Amino acid sequence: MKDLRLAGLKTTRSTIEVKGVTIGGKEIILMGGPCAVESSIQMSQSAATVKQAGGKILRGGVFKPRTSPYSFQGLGLEGLNYLVQAAKDQDLLCVTEVIDAASLELVVDKVDIIQIGARNMQNFELLKLAGKSKTPIILKRGLSATIEEWLLAAEYILAAGNSQVILCERGIRTFEPSTRNTLDLSAVGVAKELSHLPVIVDPSHAAGRRDLIAALSKAAIAAGADGLLIETHPNPAEATSDGPQSLTPEQFVQLAGELGVVAEAVNRVFACGGQNEDTLESLRTQIDQVDQRILENLAARMEVVRKVGDKKHLNQVKDSKREKEIIQRLVNLATELQLPPELVRKIYPLIFESAVQSQIKSKLVRDPEQELELELELAVYPIGSK
Numbered sequence: 295m296k297d298l299r300l301a302g303l304k305t306t307r308s309t310i311e312v313k314g315v316t317i318g319g320k321e322i323i324l325m326g327g328p329c330a331v332e333s334s335i336q337m338s339q340s341a342a343t344v345k346q347a348g349g350k351i352l353r354g355g356v357f358k359p360r361t362s363p364y365s366f367q368g369l370g371l372e373g374l375n376y377l378v379q380a381a382k383d384q385d386l387l388c389v390t391e392v393i394d395a396a397s398l399e400l401v402v403d404k405v406d407i408i409q410i411g412a413r414n415m416q417n418f419e420l421l422k423l424a425g426k427s428k429t430p431i432i433l434k435r436g437l438s439a440t441i442e443e444w445l446l447a448a449e450y451i452l453a454a455g456n457s458q459v460i461l462c463e464r465g466i467r468t469f470e471p472s473t474r475n476t477l478d479l480s481a482v483g484v485a486k487e488l489s490h491l492p493v494i495v496d497p498s499h500a501a502g503r504r505d506l507i508a509a510l511s512k513a514a515i516a517a518g519a520d521g522l523l524i525e526t527h528p529n530p531a532e533a534t535s536d537g538p539q540s541l542t543p544e545q546f547v548q549l550a551g552e553l554g555v556v557a558e559a560v561n562r563v564f565a566c567g568g569q570n571e572d573t574l575e576s577l578r579t580q581i582d583q584v585d586q587r588i589l590e591n592l593a594a595r596m597e598v599v600r601k602v603g604d605k606k607h608l609n610q611v612k613d614s615k616r617e618k619e620i621i622q623r624l625v626n627l628a629t630e631l632q633l634p635p636e637l638v639r640k641i642y643p644l645i646f647e648s649a650v651q652s653q654i655k656s657k658l659v660r661d662p663e664q665e666l667e668l669e670l671e672l673a674v675y676p677i678g679s680k
């Protein structure tokens with residue numbers, strides 16, 4: 295291919311060494327994290343997940359080139375600090391995307407790897423500027439870029455003096471609407487045939503849906519990818535961007551556990567995290583994640599409770615018989631799960647109390663006429679009573 299003076303295939307393949315992590319060697323490098331940095335806790339939870347999975351690099355966007363000008367545009371420098379700190383705490387490297395000269399200048403000395411995203415793959419001025427830095431660059435393939443155009447974009451960075459370029463296939467735009475983009479796995483082989491640069495795959499942006507990520511990740515390794523860039527979010531349902539394609543922490547860790555055997559089959563290695571890597575910090579982060587789910591489940595329960603409230607008359611809101619049945623069932627379950635039954639006996643009356651109050655309140659919002667009746671109700675079941 296013409297003009298691939300520096301990116302074209304050499305006698306040996308290049309590896310990119312970043313603080314003890316080798317990209318393009320025998321080991322498959324797992325990179326993960328949310329699409330967008332949203333908060334410090336979100337990043338510390340994501341970092342713990344990536345670490346637990348055996349990942350080496352934490353991702354998180356702080357300058358977001360969104361399709362719509364009204365979508366969340368990123369937290370900027372504030373988010374960058376969350377990303378950098380979370381990665382440091384878990385001894386991970388970090389990568390973030392730059393979108394222009396200003397964002398490049400802001401992040402270049404703070405992150406370990408810079409990403410130039412699909413939408414900027416042919417932003418030649420940005421490529422030249424990135425080429426002047428010494429920071430390794432992940433160069434994503436443009437949505438509609440041919441492999442030649444992608445490699446020539448890499449050539450821009452190399453020609454400007456930065457030899458550390460990692461190519462990233464992230465799906466291309468085709469006529470097929472069932473996935474967000476079409477993951478072009480043959481591009482991995484073609485790029486590696488034409489160039490000495492490492493190639494990684496981002497199945498998340500390609501698929502746009504989390505159910506395909508595990509299979510595409512394994513396929514990418516089998517196709518020769520040197521690494522994976524996968525989106526994971528502590529709570530995908532709440533993600534400001536790319537929620538549907540983000541894996542839950544559990545899915546991310548589970549997938550990582552399944553990659554080793556695929557890597558081995560193609561003469562590569564991938565070591566997933568393993569339980570013995572648990573530090574006090576990562577264990578506490580796991581607790582934070584479980585706590586978050588407990589509260590989210592309580593909120594979901596309360597939603598249903600309010601709907602139940604709509605089906606009842608105001609003076610029938612509290613149902614002691616039903617409450618007793620629930621407690622009995624959960625006491626049995628607690629015993630089965632080796633939890634003290636006392637926990638159920640203490641916690642559930644509080645939940646019922648709050649449920650009953652919330653039913654009463656939501657009924658009144660809908661039908662303030664019943665206010666008088668409420669007074670009657672509260673005389674029988676005063677707020678705060680046990």
Ligand SMILES: C=C(O[C@@H]1C=C(C(=O)O)C=C[C@H]1O)C(=O)O
Binds near residue numbers: 599611617649653
């Ligand atoms: C939701 C209901 O209303 C109240 C709240 C309950 C709960 O939180 O599970 C159970 C019984 C009622 O005291 C219901 O009647 O099912």
